[in-house]
Amino acid sequence: MSDSTISFQATDENSGVSEILYSQDNGNTWTQYTEPFEVHPIPGGADIVIEYFSIDKTGNTELVKTLTIPAPPKPAETLVVSNNPSVHNSGGIILIQKPDFP
Numbered sequence: 357m358s359d360s361t362i363s364f365q366a367t368d369e370n371s372g373v374s375e376i377l378y379s380q381d382n383g384n385t386w387t388q389y390t391e392p393f394e395v396h397p398i399p400g401g402a403d404i405v406i407e408y409f410s411i412d413k414t415g416n417t418e419l420v421k422t423l424t425i426p427a428p429p430k431p432a433e434t435l436v437v438s439n440n441p442s443v444h445n446s447g448g449i450i451l452i453q454k455p456d457f458p
Contacts, residue, residue: 360425363392366410366418374415378408383420400430 366373376389382405395404404425409418 359394359396360404361392361394362406362423364389364408364410368410368412371413371416374411374413376408376410378406380404380406383407395425397425397427399428401427403427 362378364376364378366376377386378389379386380395389408395406397404404427406423406425407420408423409420411417
């Protein structure tokens with residue numbers, strides 16, 4: 357999975373939307389949403405969790421909602437074991453040479 361662009365849109369048919377707030381740290385800090393932003397999932401890392409809510413122009417606060425972007429799985433690694441000294445390590449291959457194989 358590559359980077360993801362996050363965009364929010366809120367509507368309020370009565371007074372209108374005053375602001376949208378979001379948090380990327382379990383609600384410890386809230387940022388006013390002003391424009392789309394990117395998140396960068398790390399393969400094999402933790403999921404990205406974004407909490408968000410809106411406030412209308414009369415001060416009514418929406419319940420906090422949660423968006424979870426799963427981290428992509430860690431890429432597979434290949435292990436090559438050879439007693440042939442002419443085999444070399446190359447792009448993404450881990451080589452262990454054991455010349456004493458039977």
